[in-house]
Amino acid sequence: MNLIHRVGSIKPLNEDTFLMTIESAEIAAAGLPGQFVNVRCGGPDAYLRRPFSLCRVHRDQGTFDIGVQIRGRGTQALSLMREGDPIDIMGPLGRGFSLKSEDKRIAVVGGGIGVFPLLQLLREHPAAEKLALLGFRIRDQVIMEKDFRDECHELCISTDDGSWGVAGFVTSLLEKKLAEKKIDRVFICGPVPMMKRAVETCKGKNIPCEVSLEERMGCGIGACLVCACKVKLDGCWDYAHVCKDGPVFSGESVIFE
Amino acid sequence: MNLIHRVGSIKPLNEDTFLMTIESAEIAAAGLPGQFVNVRCGGPDAYLRRPFSLCRVHRDQGTFDIGVQIRGRGTQALSLMREGDPIDIMGPLGRGFSLKSEDKRIAVVGGGIGVFPLLQLLREHPAAEKLALLGFRIRDQVIMEKDFRDECHELCISTDDGSWGVAGFVTSLLEKKLAEKKIDRVFICGPVPMMKRAVETCKGKNIPCEVSLEERMGCGIGACLVCACKVKLDGCWDYAHVCKDGPVFSGESVIFE
């Protein structure tokens, strides 16, 4: 596997979030929606790689995008990279969302930076009807609105304070929409409480759903077993591993704590 | 003390050596020949600062130069800095060469990158006659020839293999020159065996001399006591500290081992 790729461009999305395009024919060719890449961010204090979801894949151009929120040392260092810089990336990794042709009507539910993996899912999913529900805290945090609009049939945005789109949580949006129309599968990514709530909503309606989880990682490929998350197994529970068994899991299988 | 200064320019001197100009009115105003600066080089593995001698000071322009040979992690990182980058530097530090008006005729003896601190010494020393003897391994290593020529009355260069200047060691040059002319003080900087030999030569002729030493440093200001070097004291010996008592010591006082 070739690890060294090249930074194509960096564009700010808002104050602390940016979109990075990376030139890599290999990853662009192989990457599926919901998979992630593990990036060496550089900087004196970022020893481990950092995982980021594939946000958009341009197969024809041999590039892909990741959306990054600056949170700590690694993402800070990443934000300082410049066009043309070499960048050390492992990927694509993990299991992505299921793309089933029998799912005719799908909904994606994203919260905050959880929207990133959902964009490529919308782009690649064969469904005839695609609904996107995105929730943000406030208007300044709303990102990629146009990009999502271009990839779905209906886009609804909520903000906690109503400063953009509908006021309230995106999970309420989901409840409303599921009451209105028939959906075959829901794809969810965002903060844990939001995912938990969204999964419960889907369960209540007997609609299958998938969630994309986050956990701190070591190897990123299933060898070190640090990225454990609780899943149901034979009536009991076990630890699965986000990097290899996920990051996408069926909503029914995950045990949120 | 303000630590953050600015990289002015970086010019290669040869394959593994470069001259870095740093913009700092404070250091340029205060720096004396033989003093050093302690530089945070950056890079993921260079935790401690690295010491470099003042090589040239441009008081009027508020800048100074350091000459740097790339040896390990820190100097490697330093070589990647670009014009305009901020750079974290403590200095000027230590005790420099003595600038005595009674020394009418002086000689500097430099070996390899040991030539760096001698340039500013030549520029500032009040002597009427200045002789520079510089030794290098091979022709490709000869650096700053023109700069030295401009600052002294006589310049002799030796290379071990005779590929430039005189063949042989610079210490032989010194022996020859001291036999030819009267010199009041000799200033020496280079590899330890060369300095040892040069000091012995001076002693043999009863000519006072000064040497600039290197030792691994922690604090750079005399607080941690790690940069110990052996010096004569009251007929016995003691450890002095290169960063505070030096880096320049009288040749007579140093115990080379």
Place this chain on the structure above:
Amino acid sequence: MMENRIDLTVNIAGLSLKNPVIAASGTFGFGREYSAFFNLSRLGGIAVKGLTLKPRKGNPPPRIAETPAGILNSVGLQNPGVHAFIRDEIPFLRRYETAIIANASGNTVEEYEEMVSILSEADVDAVELNLSCPNVKEGCLVFGSSVSGITQVVSRVRKLCKKPLIVKLTPNVTDISEIACAAEAAGADAVSLINTLLGMAIDAKTRRPVLGNVTGGLSGPAVKPIALRMVYEVSKAVKIPVIGMGGITTGTDMAEFLLAGASAVMIGTAGFVNPYAWVEAVDGLERYMLESGVKSVSELIGGLMV
């Protein structure tokens, strides 16, 4: 051409390794994942994920924290159990020409005995006793950190063990040489060190420990100076071979451990950052040997000039 000139083979306790690089236990799974990156036959050996008698779920997440030049982990020996290992993993590993080292942990002396009996009949090349895992509360820590504990386990296990027996030492002790000597006296064929140093990380914002298990084991470059000192001390104290580890990233790091007295090394954490770390270390060592005119690894072992 390089191969002709440089001899990388080493012998440890009757085990012949094609080169001195072994994947460290717990960092390499059972080899499957890294086999997508390089041919496992390029490794001297693989110490598989720490095994226990029964399957173990391990500790609650988060199980990893990043620290300056290192990591803390608190996996807590999650593994499918020794029987599943023998059934499901050995056949896969045997496709490669590399030594298989079974890393074994137990809660009681009897469990260690049973583990070793089972592994003695299995198709593995050596057994590495983990008496030093800091993430398991019951037993382990105690055995590895006292002369009496290590003597007890090793001497009883020795009687049953038909494979080369490597005893893995914890660095969380006052005098590691003393422990190593006890392992030697009790019949160990080799010692491996260091396991992780017990550490902790706190998130000042949430005022909580970062790890679900509160404390965890420190590994990676940060611990290299401690590991190197311990390998140096232990290899002066014992006659059996020493396998060195702790923060090794490059062939040069490896050379330092060999010079300090190790006969082989293990590499773990560095592989998380660079999945090719293990094979690049082999290449790096070869390059180092070429540059310094050393023809065989045995010339390096213990070659430090003090």
Place this chain on the structure above:
Amino acid sequence: MMENRIDLTVNIAGLSLKNPVIAASGTFGFGREYSAFFNLSRLGGIAVKGLTLKPRKGNPPPRIAETPAGILNSVGLQNPGVHAFIRDEIPFLRRYETAIIANASGNTVEEYEEMVSILSEADVDAVELNLSCPNVKEGCLVFGSSVSGITQVVSRVRKLCKKPLIVKLTPNVTDISEIACAAEAAGADAVSLINTLLGMAIDAKTRRPVLGNVTGGLSGPAVKPIALRMVYEVSKAVKIPVIGMGGITTGTDMAEFLLAGASAVMIGTAGFVNPYAWVEAVDGLERYMLESGVKSVSELIGGLMV
């Protein structure tokens, strides 16, 4: 304005400090050098360079090696002796409003007794017993790394000591809580930890140790996870105050140590990289407290939620 809202004072063994930042022994000389960078009165206290009865020359150079996120040092207690300290350094230090902590080492119990007797009559605010210096072969290491050693020295010294007595602990032990409890039982007013971890660096090119003394003490960010864990363990085990140190660089690092149970901290190595590290840590802690709505340091101490 900040001062009005945030209370940084702490009390340790009868010693009142204006803030919990103390310069760590051996990294700050006798304060003179850093007084060129900031007003020493800004510090809670200064633990001066380790003192011995007679002047000591220390170990041969090189005395420092850079390691991943840390350093090894082998200064070996170079100091002008306790008498020169009292004569030449105390008057200078007393110009500042900061606690003076005399760090004392000895080769024998009698030497420790004599040191403490002398320092009890000197104008210092507390005595810190260094029973843990890894760079001195005779005695020191032994005292600090066993219950019997620490009990012996501390109980004898306690009888003579008229100042608050801080006992500095070595991390090179199997169970640091046990040692801390022994120090407490023998009469220590506080413990400080950790001293440096014994380590080593090798230059693969020259095949020699980097340090003139072969081994040295590891400090700096690399050791922080170990230090934090030990501070956490010890402060659960003893009732006397704990002074935490090991790799602290920022106010946030400091908050982590306070949360783990330390009543104050010492900072050393970070100051080599940034001469303002000590005062920036004070400011950083204040900022952290403001941001997290904490009004006094005492609210933080031991406040980890496990």
